[in-house]
Structures are given as structure tokens and as C-alpha cells.
Amino acid sequence: xxxxLTLMAVHAHPDDEVLSTGGILxxxxxxxxxxxxxxxxxxxxxxxxxxxxxxEPGHDAAQVARRRLAELRESAGLLDIGHLELLGYPDSGMPxxxxxxxxxxxxxxxxxxxxxxxxxxxxxYRPQVVVTYDENGxxxxxxxxxxxxxxxxxxxxxxxxDKLYYTxxxxxxxxxxxxxxxxxxxxxxxxxxxxxxxxxELITSVLDVAAHFDAKRKAxxxxxxxxxxxxxxxxxxxxQRMAFSAEAFVRHYDRVEAPxxxxxxxxxxR
Numbered sequence: 001x002x003x004x005l006t007l008m009a010v011h012a013h014p015d016d017e018v019l020s021t022g023g024i025l026x027x028x029x030x031x032x033x034x035x036x037x038x039x040x041x042x043x044x045x046x047x048x049x050x051x052x053x054x055x056e057p058g059h060d061a062a063q064v065a066r067r068r069l070a071e072l073r074e075s076a077g078l079l080d081i082g083h084l085e086l087l088g089y090p091d092s093g094m095p096x097x098x099x100x101x102x103x104x105x106x107x108x109x110x111x112x113x114x115x116x117x118x119x120x121x122x123x124x125y126r127p128q129v130v131v132t133y134d135e136n137g138x139x140x141x142x143x144x145x146x147x148x149x150x151x152x153x154x155x156x157x158x159x160x161x162d163k164l165y166y167t168x169x170x171x172x173x174x175x176x177x178x179x180x181x182x183x184x185x186x187x188x189x190x191x192x193x194x195x196x197x198x199x200x201e202l203i204t205s206v207l208d209v210a211a212h213f214d215a216k217r218k219a220x221x222x223x224x225x226x227x228x229x230x231x232x233x234x235x236x237x238x239x240q241r242m243a244f245s246a247e248a249f250v251r252h253y254d255r256v257e258a259p260x261x262x263x264x265x266x267x268x269x270r
Contacts, residue, residue: 007127
């Protein structure tokens with residue numbers, strides 16, 4: 001019997017599912033593909049009520065985790081994600097934060113344990129396509145880097161996925177987006193380097209997800225506790241549409257015949 005077409009996205013925190021993969025999760029769900037989201041941490045190092053930061057008095061990690069997981073479930077519903085799997089590891093925080101020193105934090109857990117748990121999920125769902133971050137976790141977050149390592153190890157261990165992709169922002173698209181942000185008068189709080197994003201020539205897959213803009217935006221808004229950190233929500237709608245209407249990836253691994261450039265992650269599998 002042929003396997004049910006299945007997409008599995010492996011992310012680090014609640015809200016990560018939206019920006020780089022919210023469109024494909026909604027698109028493939030609408031096509032009848034089974035979608036599985038694996039979230040590795042509970043997001044304890046996010047902002048608390050009133051924007052209280054993890055290093056500030058009054059930050060309650062357990063309370064933050066409960067709220068962020070509730071937001072994650074709402075987001076998953078808005079994106080019509082079929083299955084949500086929580087690994088439940090503590091959030092490691094940004095580089096240099098005190099949470100980095102917690103032996104139980106996700107980034108510090110020996111790779112074999114989470115990779116084994118993810119491999120079991122791959123055995124259960126048997127995804128043809130897996131999506132996660134690149135070696136740098138997109139922007140260097142310890143949990144993103146660990147999620148990358150876990151996804152790669154589980155793919156190798158299980159031998160199940162036919163294709164493994166890394167999320168990417170094409171460099172040309174990032175320049176266009178940041179210029180639009182400047183034109184909108186939005187202060188990013190940082191100056192993006194000229195080499196931000198993935199070189200265009202390395203991009204293998206660009207998917208049109210414009211039809212799912214509303215779902216993606218609503219899913220991002222569902223993560224209201226972290227809204228202060230999501231600068232895209234402060235942009236005019238036309239700029240948001242530009243940023244949210246396509247998602248790009250680098251195909252890291254495949255064992256099927258697929259085109260060099262593609263507009264469907266299941267190319268060669270249908």
C-alpha cells in the first residue's frame with residue numbers, strides 16, 4: 001500500500017512554526033496532505049505578562065510555558081495542522097542567557113535522547129518530507145541548532161523520510177523586505193547585514209503560499225504574548241503580504257528523482 005503523503009515540520013519553540021513554514025503547513029493541509037508539527041521546547045524563555053523578560057523580576061517560566069503552549073494549539077488549529085507533537089524540553093534561551101547553563105535545557109540534552117524520540121515519531125507518521133532549520137538554526141539560536149541536529153539524526157536513524165529540507169530566506173527577498181520595512185518607517189532595533197539570508201543560488205524550492213496569507217497572519221497573531229518580538233506584525237498589510245506569500249527552502253537530502261528547482265516539496269513523490 002502506498003504511504004499517505006505526510007509533511008513533518010520540526011521546530012524549536014511555539015511560534016516558530018508560523019514564519020518559515022506556516023504557509024506550507026496550511027497549503028498542504030488544504031491539498032489533503034497529512035501535516036505533523038513537532039515542537040521541541042515549551043518556550044519558557046519567552047516574554048511573560050506585560051512583556052516581562054526572563055531575566056527580570058516576576059518572570060514565571062511555568063506560567064509562560066502554559067500560555068505559549070495554549071497559543072501554539074490555537075496557531076496549529078488556524079493552520080489546520082493535523083497532528084501536534086510536543087517533546088516538552090525546557091527552552092534554552094538566547095545565547096548568553098542564564099538558561100543556557102541549565103543541564104535540562106534542550107540545547108544541553110545529549111543528542112541521542114531527542115533524536116530517538118523524534119525517530120519514533122517518524123516511525124509512527126512515516127513522513128516523506130521533513131522540514132527543519134539549517135546548521136546555524138537560521139540565526140544562531142541554541143535551540144534551533146539543536147532542533148536541526150535532532151532532525152538530521154532522526155532522519156538518518158529512521159531511514160524513513162525521502163526528502164529533508166532546511167528553511168531559508170533568499171538573500172534577494174530579504175533585501176527587498178528590509179527595504180520595505182525602512183520605507184514603512186519601522187525600527188527593527190538592529191541593522192541587517194548585507195549578507196543576511198541564503199544566497200539565491202542555493203535555494204532549491206520556492207512555494208507560493210499567497211492563498212494562505214490570512215491563515216498565516218492569524219496564526220502569528222495567536223502568539224500574542226510574543227507580539228513585541230515579531231516585527232512583521234508592525235508592518236503595513238501590503239508589506240506583510242510580500243513577506244508571507246512565499247516560503248523558500250534548501251533541499252539537503254533526497255532519495256527520489258526531483259528537479260533541481262521545484263515549487264512542490266513532494267515533487268518526485270506523487
